[in-house]
Amino acid sequence: MGTVWRAFDQLLQREVAVKEVLIHDGLPDREREMLCERTFREARAAAQLDHSSVIRVYDVVQDSDRPWIIMEVLDSRSLAEIIADDGILPPLRVAEIGLSVLSALQAAHKLDILHRDVKPGNVLICPNGRVVLTDFGVARSPNESRLTSTGLLLGSPQYIAPERARGRPFGAPSDLFSLGATLYAALEGKPPFDRGEPIPTMTAVVCEPPDPMPNAGPLEDVILGLLEKNADERWDAERTKSAMRAVIAAERRRNSTEEAPPRRIREQTAPPSAPKIVKKLPDRPRGTTPTKHRGGRHRRSGEGDLFTALTRPIMTAAEATAAIVVSRNNSGRHASDTGLPSAAPATAPSVAKESAWANPPTWGMLIAAFTAAIGLGILLAVLAS
Structure with a gap:
């Protein structure tokens, strides 16, 4: 119906179409006038x-008629x-x-403006996503006169609504039918009713259901609702609008789920416990039985040898100290006390008694014996624990 040129507005210093x-x-004068009036409309x-x-x-200007x-x-x-591309x-x-x-059509319908030619060729898509x-x-307002001749149908047959194809009154639902056919084509x-030629195509628009739509997915119900004959x-x-918003929300959620990297779920395991130290016990010689300790615990193999080696010096020192004390006490007894004949003179008893306590046990001997006993007690306590 026309050609669009890119131009430059020298007055406003901007690019325009x-x-x-x-x-x-x-072209007959009558149709020429109609075409010019349609452009102004x-x-x-x-x-x-x-x-x-x-x-x-x-703006709109007129040049060369x-x-x-x-x-x-x-x-x-x-x-x-x-x-196509x-x-x-x-x-x-x-x-x-x-x-x-749909939002643009609603704005037009509020002003009682019908587009009457919604199709893929009249929908522009910008790189930034703007539609x-x-x-x-061919838009028409109710207060404007009809510019079509009798029997002349404006619009594209593949996207025209059934009521318009039948020449019946039409309104905003006709634009919605064309919107459904446009979305079907996308x-x-x-198109959903394309039969190659205008007459078969309009017959399919009026009488036949739309062709199957295997790619519609969640939009199938929306398309079928818009392509309703009545x-x-x-x-x-x-x-x-409500249905398409729901589809957009669901598809965005699904796409975000598919594009997101899988989240690694950390396995819930018990915290590592301290390693158990297991000491292998040496083999016990045949014919021996483990020594039972206090509380039912068996003495470890080799524990008896260690005990004997540690306590032997202490026991020896204690025994030696005790022997010295005893020998000191017994060395001065009279022969009569023991029932044996005395080889000493009869006048020796007083001298002998004095000599018996001439070298009594010293404090050093007693302290050594006491220390040995204490050391033995501490060692036994350590080994028992």
Whole structure:
């Protein structure tokens, strides 16, 4: 219907897009007037909508008896180009695009503006993700007169609503049907009722169910709801918006789960205990029995030898000290005391008694004996523990 040029506004010093309306030579004057009026209508409809998903129109001028629309320039590709070049889109991206287009349609419907030509070629996708609905060339407001001749149908047959194909009254649900067909094409790579030619295609739109959609996934119910033949039973904007938001949330959660690296779960194990030191006991000689200690504990092999070696000097010292004391006490006894004949003179008793205590046990001897006894007690206590 027209060609879009990239231009530069010398007055405002900015780049703009200029849409040229193509008027073929030999076109009857009546149809020429209708085409020019439709261009002005497009400019007015877009200018009324202040929405991020609707292209902004700056001005409209007429030169050489043809109108030119001055609008924002977008570095973008149409959804139709993306499908042709890159293939089908995943449900998440299709739902995001659908939600943006739906928001633009709601803004237009609030002003009683019907787009009437929603299709992949009129949906622009910018590199930053922005989605823009453009080409309001066949849009119509209720207070504007009809510009179509009798029997002339405006719009694309593959995306037109059944009530419009039948020539019946239509409204906002017709744009929603076209939105459903557009999203179907983004998911499956082709329109849902395409039969090659306009008449068979419109017959399928009116009478046949949409083709299967194996790639729709969670969007299948949404698409089927929008493609309902009966406009009264077709999903409305609010129900469609709620369903697409739910799909977007679910798909984002699923994608984040799949892309996240697996979390390593630390095994809950008992803390390591101190290593047990097991000392191998030496073999016990045959015919011997372990010595039983206090508390039922058996004395370790070799423990008796160690005890004997440690206590022998102490016992020897104690015995020697005791022997000295005893011998000192017994060395001066009379022969009569023992019942044996005395070899000493009869006058010797007093001298003998004195000599018996002439060298009594010293304190050093007693202390040595006492120390030996204490040492023996300490050693026995240590070995017993």
